[in-house]
Amino acid sequence: MRMPYLRLFLFLGFFSQVGCSEDTVVRVGVILPLPELESDGGDSQGRESDGEAARFGFELFSKDEGSQDLEFIYRNNLGDPAESIRLVRELDDLGVKMILGPPYSDTALAAGETAQSLGVPLITPSATLPSVTQGKNYVFRACFLDRQQAKEMVKFAYRDRELRRLVTFTDLNHSYSIGLSRDFEAEFSKQGGKVIRRFYFRSSDEAKTQIDSIVKENPDVVYFPSYADEVVSVLEAIGPRWKGLTVLGADGWDTPKLFEMKKALPLGVEVFLTNHFDPFEERKDKQIDFTTRFIEEFGASPGQLSALSYDVGLIAREVCSKGASISRNEVQRNLVALNNIVGLTGTFSFDSDGNPKKSMVIQQLAVQGGKPTLEFVKRTDVSD
Numbered sequence: 498m499r500m501p502y503l504r505l506f507l508f509l510g511f512f513s514q515v516g517c518s519e520d521t522v523v524r525v526g527v528i529l530p531l532p533e534l535e536s537d538g539g540d541s542q543g544r545e546s547d548g549e550a551a552r553f554g555f556e557l558f559s560k561d562e563g564s565q566d567l568e569f570i571y572r573n574n575l576g577d578p579a580e581s582i583r584l585v586r587e588l589d590d591l592g593v594k595m596i597l598g599p600p601y602s603d604t605a606l607a608a609g610e611t612a613q614s615l616g617v618p619l620i621t622p623s624a625t626l627p628s629v630t631q632g633k634n635y636v637f638r639a640c641f642l643d644r645q646q647a648k649e650m651v652k653f654a655y656r657d658r659e660l661r662r663l664v665t666f667t668d669l670n671h672s673y674s675i676g677l678s679r680d681f682e683a684e685f686s687k688q689g690g691k692v693i694r695r696f697y698f699r700s701s702d703e704a705k706t707q708i709d710s711i712v713k714e715n716p717d718v719v720y721f722p723s724y725a726d727e728v729v730s731v732l733e734a735i736g737p738r739w740k741g742l743t744v745l746g747a748d749g750w751d752t753p754k755l756f757e758m759k760k761a762l763p764l765g766v767e768v769f770l771t772n773h774f775d776p777f778e779e780r781k782d783k784q785i786d787f788t789t790r791f792i793e794e795f796g797a798s799p800g801q802l803s804a805l806s807y808d809v810g811l812i813a814r815e816v817c818s819k820g821a822s823i824s825r826n827e828v829q830r831n832l833v834a835l836n837n838i839v840g841l842t843g844t845f846s847f848d849s850d851g852n853p854k855k856s857m858v859i860q861q862l863a864v865q866g867g868k869p870t871l872e873f874v875k876r877t878d879v880s881d
Contacts, residue, residue: 526588554806808840
């Protein structure tokens with residue numbers, strides 16, 4: 498069962514350095530949305546808790562892996578693309594050898610374009626939008642692509658669950674949601690399913706007004722690739738109205754916000770999502786060991802962002818193994834040449850667009866002890 502995420506006290510410009518001398522340390526920038534660093538009290542769409550989850554992964558990597566030669570320089574992007582661009586330039590001026598993050602597609606796209614122009618290698622833990630890395634030989638990702646998770650979820654829906662009548666429910670504020678709905682519809686139709694209707698929204702309130710309209714279309718499956726704030730708002734509001742439906746989501750659901758749902762899941766509604774990591778996956782000792790250590794350290798079960806960030810730390814250590822004398826060009830070449838580095842979320846080597854070849858997990862949203870939890874359903878190999 499997942500427990501609430503604890504908060505770390507983070508300060509702008511705080512350097513996480515583990516027992517290393519200045520002449521050997523490799524300085525690595527980390528860009529995340531971090532709540533305690535916000536000076537304006539602004540809303541970054543709930544992403545601040547996600548940045549915190551990613552920070553936990555980096556913290557545990559530093560403790561577990563003895564990363565004496567890496568110095569993580571944390572910066573807060575407020576969940577904003579323009580701020581992400583500014584921070585890439587700032588970290589470039591500081592002489593970092595590479596940048597880890599940002600975690601989300603819109604901010605990673607902006608940061609990646611700037612990093613590419615400056616020749617700073619960047620790897621995002623969780624930005625799944627294809628254009629984040631396309632055409633950029635200095636930008637990489639540690640996660641699968643949107644089209645891949647859409648395709649694998651269609652296989653699960655059509656073949657495993659025998660679902661045939663689809664409604665998509667899309668957040669027009671995010672290219673992440675738009676692209677996933679498009680890819681899911683195309684693959685579902687290709688398999689022989691029928692797309693009954695498309696519904697769109699720009700806010701949680703607008704999404705909730707369409708709950709009755711969706712069920713009137715008589716679908717057996719609703720694909721809802723949004724972020725956790727909107728997902729929680731809708732799931733808490735549907736009550737018994739979607740009884741008998743299957744709701745499918747994507748990796749953007751798995752943030753601490755999802756596990757703060759105040760109402761129980763509606764009876765008779767089955768809910769599944771694609772994800773990068775399951776903390777208690779059967780027969781996966783590496784994941785279970787990580788989960789045990791994470792709970793010991795932070796008093797909370799890890800989610801996908803913590804695991805992906807841990808893996809990004811592993812990759813950074815591998816490609817910067819030469820030490821402080823390494824150049825950015827050498828780091829980039831090492832990333833291109835990376836071969837079968839085993840992490841928590843998969844085995845890493847990159848294709849020509851900076852994408853790893855990995856498997857993914859499908860999970861079911863359930864309730865244990867009155868609290869939401871994600872239960873492992875299956876692991877599936879990713880196909881293009």
